[in-house]
Amino acid sequence: MTLKNFFTGFLIVVLLVTIYIIHAGFVVVHVKSSDANLWVPVPIALGSMIGAFVNLPLACKPEFEKALEYREAATEILSQLKNLPDADLVEVTKPKEHVRIFKRGNSLCIDVDSDNEKVKVRVPLRTAERLLQALSHQNVNVGEIVACLEWQPSGDIVHVQTGQEEVRVSIW
Secondary structure, three states, X not given: OOHHHHHHHHHHHHHHHHHHHHHHOEEEEEEEOOOOEEEEEEEHHHHHHHHOOXXXXXXXXXXXXXXXXXXXXXXXXXXXXXXXXOEEEEEXXXXXXXXXXXXXXXXXXXXXXXXXXXXXXXXXXXXXXXXXXXXXXXXXXXXXXXXXXXXXXXEEEEEEEOOOOEEEEEEO
16 A cells, blocks of 8 residues: 555545544533623534543432432423424413423414513424433433434524523534
8 A cells, every 4th residue: 555545545444534524523512601601512422432432320310310200201292292283382471481391383482571581492393302312321421412402403402591601502
């Protein structure tokens, strides 16, 4: 094998890995406050590969274990939500607060408005299903959790605004 063939093969592998990383997407965390303006892009594919070496034990949190008891029911609800048309599922209005849970497209959305803060969460249904599968083990692999975000539609998944601070987590 000549040196030229080796470098050609190496460049092809690097190109393919780069295409995969870009195509899998990025999670972008953007934090704005009066003190700082932080913008951190994280390639989902790299986070998944690196996270594969980290396991988190779930047995130590009784509240979390209690919530996981309903995993099968949550999986069934998510599979049924896919087939439903867009709809408002829950809406609660108080004098200074408004909470709305609704389905739009293939996402479950939660909007919370109050005097001090606004929170918007969009969870793609496919991401939620994959997350429930990843949480089915006693020791959760961080790579599996990050991999839940691969191949998802672009846009904000969490947006929180308070008086002088704003946090936005997006998928690109």
